[in-house]
Amino acid sequence: xxxxxxxxxxxxxxxxxxxxxxxxxxxxxxxxxxxxxxxxxxxxxxxxxxxxxxxxxxxxxxxxxxxxxxxxxxxxxxxxxxxxxxxxxxxxxxxxxxxxxxxxxxxxxxxxxxxxxxxxxxxxxxxxxxxxxxxxxxxxxxxxxxxxxxxxxxxxxxxxxxxxxxxxxxxxxxxxxxx
Amino acid sequence: xxxxxxxxxxxxxxxxxxxxxxxxxxxxxxxxxxxxxxxxxxxxxxxxxxxxxxxxxxxxxxxxxxxxxxxxxxxxxxxxxxxxxxxxxxxxxxxxxxxxxxxxxxxxxxxxxxxxxxxxxxxxxxxxxxxxxxxxxxxxxxxxxxxxxxxxxxxxxxxxxxxxxxxxxxxxxxxxxxxxxxxxxxxxxxxxxxxx
Numbered sequence: 038x039x040x041x042x043x044x045x046x047x048x049x050x051x052x053x054x055x056x057x058x059x060x061x062x063x064x065x066x067x068x069x070x071x072x073x074x075x076x077x078x079x080x081x082x083x084x085x086x087x088x089x090x091x092x093x094x095x096x097x098x099x100x101x102x103x104x105x106x107x108x109x110x111x112x113x114x115x116x117x118x119x120x121x122x123x124x125x126x127x128x129x130x131x132x133x134x135x136x137x138x139x140x141x142x143x144x145x146x147x148x149x150x151x152x153x154x155x156x157x158x159x160x161x162x163x164x165x166x167x168x169x170x171x172x173x174x175x176x177x178x179x180x181x182x183x184x185x186x187x188x189x190x191x192x193x194x195x196x197x198x199x200x201x202x203x204x205x206x207x208x209x210x211x212x213x214x215x216x
Numbered sequence: 217x218x219x220x221x222x223x224x225x226x227x228x229x230x231x232x233x234x235x236x237x238x239x240x241x242x243x244x245x246x247x248x249x250x251x252x253x254x255x256x257x258x259x260x261x262x263x264x265x266x267x268x269x270x271x272x273x274x275x276x277x278x279x280x281x282x283x284x285x286x287x288x289x290x291x292x293x294x295x296x297x298x299x300x301x302x303x304x305x306x307x308x309x310x311x312x313x314x315x316x317x318x319x320x321x322x323x324x325x326x327x328x329x330x331x332x333x334x335x336x337x338x339x340x341x342x343x344x345x346x347x348x349x350x351x352x353x354x355x356x357x358x359x360x361x362x363x364x365x366x367x368x369x370x371x372x373x374x375x376x377x378x379x380x381x382x383x384x385x386x387x388x389x390x391x392x393x394x395x396x397x398x399x400x401x402x403x404x405x406x407x408x409x410x411x412x
Contacts, residue, residue, distance in 0.1 A: 040388060040389060040392045041392075050366070050367060050370055051370065053367075054370045078395060078396070078399045079367075079395065081399050081402055081403075082363060082367060082395050082398045082399050082402070083367035083368075085348055085351070085398070085402055086363055086364060086367040086368050086398075087367065087368055088348060089267055089348055089349065089352060089368075090260075090263050090267070090364075090368045092348075092349075093262070093263035093266050093267050094259050094260075094262075094263045096266075096272065097258075097259050097262045097263060097266075098262075098272065098276050099258050099259065099262055099276075099279065100276075100280060102250065102251040102254035102255065102258075103247075103251070105254065105280060105283045105284075106247050106250055106251070106254075106287075108280070108284065109283060109284045109287040109288070110287075112284055112288075113287070113288055116288075
């Protein structure tokens, strides 16, 4: 498709935008546009668009620059805070997991003593009969978990406790650094 | 009409959001520079967005969101023309994103395309407005964008291509078609009075 063109199209647009079009300096370009089908079409459309622009600018409802700046800063700060909180949230979740694992490990490891202590307590603590069953069950789960990692239960317990403490320390360091 | 700005996703704009950890550094402009830039660009941007969307309230929201994103963007140059084009590009993409969502909401089975038909609601809204607005409403959004950038903002083909995300080579043909369509509409509505 051949597009009709005129080399002076840019000059016509510039004259219209700068206001030279309607002044004495624009006489020559006006004469050209009147004779050139491409430029006359450009003038027709450009003037209509500029008229629409003038109408729109007259009814513009704009917030102040200060308000936009302030809101943008607020949004950026919020986004930065959310990003900064992401690793802490991850560390917290991991610490919770290893903490629970360590707790279960300690529970299994010290289950007989715990039950004895509860029974021997001065306060009337009632240990249900199923407590031994729960202890056995937890012990089995912990042992099979340890076997799954190819390690002894004691090793898993130590690692869990170690990771839990390390993550806790890391989270505390991150919070301290942020503050 | 209030636009839920948090839902807007700028799919086509490269690097519009600050990369992780750069939020603070991304404010390259100081407040004073921003105020000057805002004074120069806010009215043209509002005008552009209100005319291509046909909705003043939407334009207001889009203008604000455009500046938020502009301020957080990693600008490659301090050149004012570049920054203005970048701002218009953000605004154009936000408007397009809004149309896509509106199209999906209204017609879930119809895939939104770049060449969207003229917004029926826009056309309806401006039914009782001036002939000029009616003629504008009958253009496709992209035609309005191209004509506006070419004849109101005085952008070159390359600049228009950057703003609307097309190749510069395509702009000449698209601009010619849009201009011809608009000229026909203006002639039919009796707005072709000519210039002094």
